[in-house]
Amino acid sequence: MDLLVSVTPLMVALVAVGVTIGIVFGAIPGMTATMAVAVCLPMTYGLDLDTSLALLLGLYVGGISGGLVPAILINIPGTPSSITTTFDGHPMAKRGEGERALKIGIVASLCGGLFSAVVLFFFAPALADLAIKFSYVEKFLIILFALTIIASLSKRLINGAVSGVLGIWLSLVGTYDLNTGGNGDIRLVPGFLEDWLVNGFSLLPVLIGLFGLTVILEEAAKGVPPEPVASFKLGGGTPFRFSVFRGHAGTVTRASAIGTFVGLLPGIGGSAASVLAYVQQKNLSKHPERLGTGEPEGVMASEAANNGLTGGALIPLVSLGIPGDSTTAVMIGAFTLQGLQLGPLFIGEHLEAWHTIMFNLVLANLVMFAVMFFAIRWVVKVIQVPKYLLYPTILMMCAVGAFSANSGIMFDVWTFFLFGLFGYFGHKVGLESAPFIIGFILGKDAEVYFVKSLESYGSLSIFFTKSPIAVGLWVLIALSLGYAFYQAWRNLGREAAS
Amino acid sequence: MDVLRITIDFDQSHLFFPRIVGWVLAALLAIALVARRREIACALGGVRAACGEARRSFDFLRFGGTVALLVAYAVAMDRLSDVWPNTGLSFLVCSVAFMAALSTLYLRERTPKALALAALLAAGGPLVVWYALARLFHLTLP
Numbered sequence: 001m002d003l004l005v006s007v008t009p010l011m012v013a014l015v016a017v018g019v020t021i022g023i024v025f026g027a028i029p030g031m032t033a034t035m036a037v038a039v040c041l042p043m044t045y046g047l048d049l050d051t052s053l054a055l056l057l058g059l060y061v062g063g064i065s066g067g068l069v070p071a072i073l074i075n076i077p078g079t080p081s082s083i084t085t086t087f088d089g090h091p092m093a094k095r096g097e098g099e100r101a102l103k104i105g106i107v108a109s110l111c112g113g114l115f116s117a118v119v120l121f122f123f124a125p126a127l128a129d130l131a132i133k134f135s136y137v138e139k140f141l142i143i144l145f146a147l148t149i150i151a152s153l154s155k156r157l158i159n160g161a162v163s164g165v166l167g168i169w170l171s172l173v174g175t176y177d178l179n180t181g182g183n184g185d186i187r188l189v190p191g192f193l194e195d196w197l198v199n200g201f202s203l204l205p206v207l208i209g210l211f212g213l214t215v216i217l218e219e220a221a222k223g224v225p226p227e228p229v230a231s232f233k234l235g236g237g238t239p240f241r242f243s244v245f246r247g248h249a250g251t252v253t254r255a256s257a258i259g260t261f262v263g264l265l266p267g268i269g270g271s272a273a274s275v276l277a278y279v280q281q282k283n284l285s286k287h288p289e290r291l292g293t294g295e296p297e298g299v300m301a302s303e304a305a306n307n308g309l310t311g312g313a314l315i316p317l318v319s320l321g322i323p324g325d326s327t328t329a330v331m332i333g334a335f336t337l338q339g340l341q342l343g344p345l346f347i348g349e350h351l352e353a354w355h356t357i358m359f360n361l362v363l364a365n366l367v368m369f370a371v372m373f374f375a376i377r378w379v380v381k382v383i384q385v386p387k388y389l390l391y392p393t394i395l396m397m398c399a400v401g402a403f404s405a406n407s408g409i410m411f412d413v414w415t416f417f418l419f420g421l422f423g424y425f426g427h428k429v430g431l432e433s434a435p436f437i438i439g440f441i442l443g444k445d446a447e448v449y450f451v452k453s454l455e456s457y458g459s460l461s462i463f464f465t466k467s468p469i470a471v472g473l474w475v476l477i478a479l480s481l482g483y484a485f486y487q488a489w490r491n492l493g494r495e496a497a498s
Numbered sequence: 499m500d501v502l503r504i505t506i507d508f509d510q511s512h513l514f515f516p517r518i519v520g521w522v523l524a525a526l527l528a529i530a531l532v533a534r535r536r537e538i539a540c541a542l543g544g545v546r547a548a549c550g551e552a553r554r555s556f557d558f559l560r561f562g563g564t565v566a567l568l569v570a571y572a573v574a575m576d577r578l579s580d581v582w583p584n585t586g587l588s589f590l591v592c593s594v595a596f597m598a599a600l601s602t603l604y605l606r607e608r609t610p611k612a613l614a615l616a617a618l619l620a621a622g623g624p625l626v627v628w629y630a631l632a633r634l635f636h637l638t639l640p
Contacts, residue, residue: 165522216564221557226606392619396624410640
């Protein structure tokens with residue numbers, strides 16, 4: 001019953017609003033759940049933590065789920081995580097089973113979301129209990145591990161590594177904070193910008209610029225391509241029945257588990273989750289040759305996995321303070337606004353907020369199911385919302401969000417603008433947003449943990465000898481790097497062969 | 499003697515970690531340059547063709563227009579906020595103009611219906627946001 005203590009009607013309404021807006025963002029190709037959360041952050045400035053979380057979790061679940069609509073109907077994944085949904089979803093739509101494919105995807109999404117919520121509920125406190133015993137040494141190694149994973153699963157190892165380290169470097173701009181044991185001196189700031197950058201770049205304008213403006217600049221450079229107007233047929237073929245899931249409980253559970261596990265690893269997007277689950281399904285299917293031709297089990301595996309990611313990505317966020325993906329990285333902004341520090345102590349010290357997260361995550365999945373399942377005929381029209389109306393509205397929200405992030409500082413609007421341009425040109429030279437932003441978020445903590453470890457022990461050897469946990473973390477770091485080099489070597493071989 | 503022993507000078511401690519990160523970044527960039535030297539050489543060799551191709555598919559008007567309008571939007575909001583301080587009116591006026599201009603820029607076929615929709619949203623959108631944030635939530639707007 002504790003879970004229901006702090007629930008208010010406003011909270012429930014905000015979950016519904018968040019889910020609906022999230023579905024709109026997810027269903028429009030090129031826009032993502034991360035963008036939905038970044039753009040809507042200003043709406044949370046006037047709310048308390050509980051109601052902010054209701055809105056943001058609704059946006060998150062809606063944004064991830066909405067991606068299946070264009071993936072199935074027009075063969076364009078609305079979000080990267082829906083890429084494998086196109087493989088079987090679109091062939092089904094082409095033979096007149098669009099509504100059936102959508103509803104299979106929606107039910108699988110619900111299962112994935114609820115599965116991951118259960119895992120989150122039991123696993124996050126356990127991980128936090130373990131992490132509470134960590135000293136600065138282990139905390140630094142956890143961050144190092146997170147960064148190596150992010151880099152190793154980037155499109156190109158070296159690009160991911162450069163992006164992550166660049167993110168760390170930019171996070172260090174400004175004063176070395178006295179509150180964290182620093183000496184209060186300013187660094188990495190040109191003299192003429194000292195007044196503005198004394199506290200470094202503010203997180204929210206950076207996030208809004210990188211995930212809001214960058215996308216719109218990319219679209220503008222392409223001439224703002226018109227929204228797809230291809231006609232699509234929803235029904236006509238085999239109607240949807242829940243019996244389609246008979247014999248596929250294993251498929252859905254396995255895919256949900258893969259999604260949740262991938263979400264747990266820091267910085268890895270939903271596309272990795274759905275691709276892994278789809279490949280696994282193909283390996284274990286009784287009819288692997290049929291996958292890719294319009295098999296319901298392909299849609300189930302893909303959608304259960306990408307929604308399984310939602311709860312999984314919240315596990316490291318809540319228990320370690322490390323975001324599981326770029327969307328949860330943006331959510332850190334909401335916690336920062338409320339003055340809350342995520343990490344091992346969060347659940348114990350803010351039990352009510354933890355219960356609110358759990359309640360809202362479950363509710364968001366149920367609302368997502370209700371909205372998408374029963375109103376699918378209206379939801380699909382979202383694909384055709386004109387971009388010339390959408391993008392100016394988003395940019396206005398981004399600008400006001402950046403300005404209000406620190407109670408009205410115009411420099412934050414310039415930061416938003418600067419990082420939007422940085423994201424645009426960065427993508428052109430191969431930089432990746434997810435490793436960059438996670439490096440940016442974790443950079444200052446990494447500095448504190450690293451420097452304090454050395455100040456306390458006076459030797460780099462402490463990072464290798466502090467405890468069995470530290471040794472274990474080095475093993476994980478080595479495995480992660482080994483996997484990364486193996487992948488890079490295989491890719492080189494493939495490139496040479498082609 | 500412990501070769502891994504390190505002493506951090508407190509007065510210079512603000513530069514200790516940034517220097518390490520800077521060196522790691524420089525090393526990674528150097529590795530990236532070496533690892534991608536063939537691609538870079540190819541890109542430099544075919545730069546004229548590539549630039550020509552990119553130029554053909556790049557929409558200078560809409561990209562440049564977006565950047566210019568954003569700069570004008572920020573500058574205008576900043577200036578007008580001195581005229582109407584702490585009311586959010588600067589945001590409201592500038593957002594209406596910004597949204598109208600950007601919608602028109604992004605429109606591919608400027609039909610009366612599309613222009614009317616754009617004008618309606620440009621007038622109504624900022625008004626709703628201004629009312630919600632400034633009046634209901636009492637947030638500081640430019």
